Amino acid sequence: xxxxxxxxxxxxxxxxxxxxxxxxxxxxxxxxxxxxxxxxxxxxxxxxxxxxxxxxxxxxxxxxxxxxxxxxxxxxxxxxxxxxxxxxxxxxxxxxxxxxxxxxxxxxxxxxxxxxxxxxxxxxxxxxxxxxxxxxxxxxxxxxxxxxxxxxxxxxxxxxxxxxxxxxxxxxxxxxxxxxxxxxxxxxxxxxxxxxxxxxxxxxxxxxxxxxxxxxxxxxxxxxxxxxxxxxxxxxxxxxxxxxxxxxxxxxxxxxxxxxxxxxxxxxxxxxxxxxxxxxxxxxxxxxxxxxxxxxxxxxxxxxxxxxxxxxxxxxxxxxxxxx
Amino acid sequence: xxxxxxxxxxxxxxxxxxxxxxxxxxxxxxxxxxxxxxxxxxxxxxxxxxxxxxxxxxxxxxxxxxxxxxxxxxxxxxxxxxxxxxxxxxxxxxxxxxxxxxxxxxxxxxxxxxxxxxxxxxxxxxxxxxxxxxxxxxxxxxxxxxxxxxxxxxxxxxxxxxxxxxxxxxxxxxxxxxxxxxxxxxxxxxxxxxxxxxxxxxxxxxxxxxxxxxxxxxxxxxxxxxxxxxxxxxxxxxxxxxxxxxxxxxxxxxxxxxxxxxxx
Numbered sequence: 001x002x003x004x005x006x007x008x009x010x011x012x013x014x015x016x017x018x019x020x021x022x023x024x025x026x027x028x029x030x031x032x033x034x035x036x037x038x039x040x041x042x043x044x045x046x047x048x049x050x051x052x053x054x055x056x057x058x059x060x061x062x063x064x065x066x067x068x069x070x071x072x073x074x075x076x077x078x079x080x081x082x083x084x085x086x087x088x089x090x091x092x093x094x095x096x097x098x099x100x101x102x103x104x105x106x107x108x109x110x111x112x113x114x115x116x117x118x119x120x121x122x123x124x125x126x127x128x129x130x131x132x133x134x135x136x137x138x139x140x141x142x143x144x145x146x147x148x149x150x151x152x153x154x155x156x157x158x159x160x161x162x163x164x165x166x167x168x169x170x171x172x173x174x175x176x177x178x179x180x181x182x183x184x185x186x187x188x189x190x191x192x193x194x195x196x197x198x199x200x201x202x203x204x205x206x207x208x209x210x211x212x213x214x215x216x217x218x219x220x221x222x223x224x225x226x227x228x229x230x231x232x233x234x235x236x237x238x239x240x241x242x243x244x245x246x247x248x249x250x251x252x253x254x255x256x257x258x259x260x261x262x263x264x265x266x267x268x269x270x271x272x273x274x275x276x277x278x279x280x281x282x283x284x285x286x287x288x289x290x291x292x293x294x295x296x297x298x299x300x301x302x303x304x305x306x307x308x309x310x311x312x313x314x315x316x317x318x319x320x321x322x323x324x
Numbered sequence: 325x326x327x328x329x330x331x332x333x334x335x336x337x338x339x340x341x342x343x344x345x346x347x348x349x350x351x352x353x354x355x356x357x358x359x360x361x362x363x364x365x366x367x368x369x370x371x372x373x374x375x376x377x378x379x380x381x382x383x384x385x386x387x388x389x390x391x392x393x394x395x396x397x398x399x400x401x402x403x404x405x406x407x408x409x410x411x412x413x414x415x416x417x418x419x420x421x422x423x424x425x426x427x428x429x430x431x432x433x434x435x436x437x438x439x440x441x442x443x444x445x446x447x448x449x450x451x452x453x454x455x456x457x458x459x460x461x462x463x464x465x466x467x468x469x470x471x472x473x474x475x476x477x478x479x480x481x482x483x484x485x486x487x488x489x490x491x492x493x494x495x496x497x498x499x500x501x502x503x504x505x506x507x508x509x510x511x512x513x514x515x516x517x518x519x520x521x522x523x524x525x526x527x528x529x530x531x532x533x534x535x536x537x538x539x540x541x542x543x544x545x546x547x548x549x550x551x552x553x554x555x556x557x558x559x560x561x562x563x564x565x566x567x568x569x570x571x572x573x574x575x576x577x578x579x580x581x582x583x584x585x586x587x588x
Contacts, residue, residue: 105432118356122438193339
């Protein structure tokens, strides 16, 4: 798509937030009865950057977004969104931001273009509604009532509603939930384009792949606390974050293998004939592993060095048991 | 950002360059209420409730003498059916629509835009008034065809219709904005049916058992229908009590709705 609905674009003057932080959150606390949903969360979204709030269900992601968009009031802590206190001046804030609430939202009987046109009317300089409908692949279901759209189609409409008003800052609460891989790709492209055009984005997700692909910064939350934050690269390369996997004859003594390596390295045989060595994998270590195999009369085959994924980091931090 | 990220192709550079700002208040109000009115007139169940049932009753009760009414019957029936139309739209229809709108997240969706909250409520009320205008015109034309002749009571009747919208509208928002959609659907229909028969709408207060009539006179249904019968059909009685009852319900319903309605 090309131009906004109201003709050629003027150069936009950078607002106050363009230089600093789009979102600043310090010591955010929120309780529901006896449950503490947020327990001192700090969060920064620099201007024109994408920050992913990553965490399991119930970690406090949605509550954080709802406080930042003025839908809930914090019990303690400081929140500034584009320099505005969301609880104090929600109307002033919402004229400058775009929000995709979890699960979207529309009249049950409304058609996609009708809904998007209404949301566009709420903004002074909206994008062209018909073009946005087409580019998001909603043209084919333009006459279908909202309640009969698929989950992915509803999500795309919700996304369109979040960006149609040309906001400075966009909140996306689980933007790709229920989408097929093609639609997810489209959303990723859109988020990428938002950042390119100078829009800051705070998105929540429990998909590591999504956070890793999109975000400049990832904030991992669990039980209402920030358990880690940094760029995807920082999060995945700290500590013993690499591993070496190879195949060889089953049943070799992994304790002996570990002993052949410098201290701190771990070796294991998670499945018969498949070995994994964890630690910083450098040429001497690789050489030591293959030599040790040769000494056992085995050939180390299918040798791969992998970076620890964000998923591994996430599961290490938040535990592996299922959450209800 | 990882180096393997897709190169944006679908969205030309500058597409999303920020240019925020709130839309015009008048345009927002017009767009929201026009859309809600359109949705109400497109929804089969809503049309059944707001137009078809009142039309059937207007024609049927005028032509068939199941209820004892003074002649010309059309005057009294038209008054009753106008009261029913207002209750159907402002109370039952609105409560159900609001309940399901909340379920589908539209209230929150719109609250997340630059649309101020008061405008959100105003838009709903304007849409309700728009539906009532359609009802008054359609039912009025049919009543004319059945022999109703307007007189000086019409202006009073229109004022009563507005008061009825306020009384039922506040209660409709209260019901639709506080309970789960399915419960709203059930309750709004049951209340509609009970008030239709026992609340002074089709059966005039004078014909109801006296205990029930005393209660019905204090309900918005009885007050609105009786007021309209006084204005349009020359029924005996003062308009003072119906007006006071409607104003009281409008205040109670409005204040309670403002305090208790939840967006989600």
